[in-house]
Amino acid sequence: MTIWIDRPLWGQAKTLYLRAHPGHEVAMVEWVEAAINSYLDHRSAVISTPMGDDGHITTISITPRTRQRIIDTVEDHSLRGHGISRSAVIAAALRRAVAEAGGSSVPVYTGRLPRGRRPQP
Incomplete structure (x- = not known):
């Protein structure tokens, strides 16, 4: 699925992913999918369309189910x-994950994540 996502929000999502899975035992997209499903399981408000140029x-x-x-x-x-768009739904899920982890105090990760999972010893 191709989405438009706010760069600072995506950077914060990467930070949360790295905090949750420092060994990369779960891929970033799997973490994002879990955040989306958690959000949709507990969504109570109307989703707004994200604003911003960055x-x-x-x-x-x-997965097809998600x-x-x-x-x-x-x-x-x-x-x-x-x-709203599919991107708005995903952004809302990531905004909630960031808010629950500390909001604006969550640093924006600016590096590149390794591709895929790291091999386990």
Whole structure:
């Protein structure tokens, strides 16, 4: 799934991922998917469309079940007269994860993550 995501938010998500999985036993996209599902399991508010110019396009691989949950959430909002995107759903999930971890005190990771999982000894 290709999404537009705010750079600072994505950097904070990387920081949270590295805190949760310093050995990279779980891939970043798996951590993001878990954050999305946790958010959708406990969502109680209308999702807003993210604002800002400091964003980029990235591709994440998620399971068909999670992809469908995101699409269903977008459709649910449209039936209520609120136009949102798949990117908005994912950004809302990541914003909640960052807020629960300390909000603006979560540093923005600026490096590159290693590709894939690290081999386990």
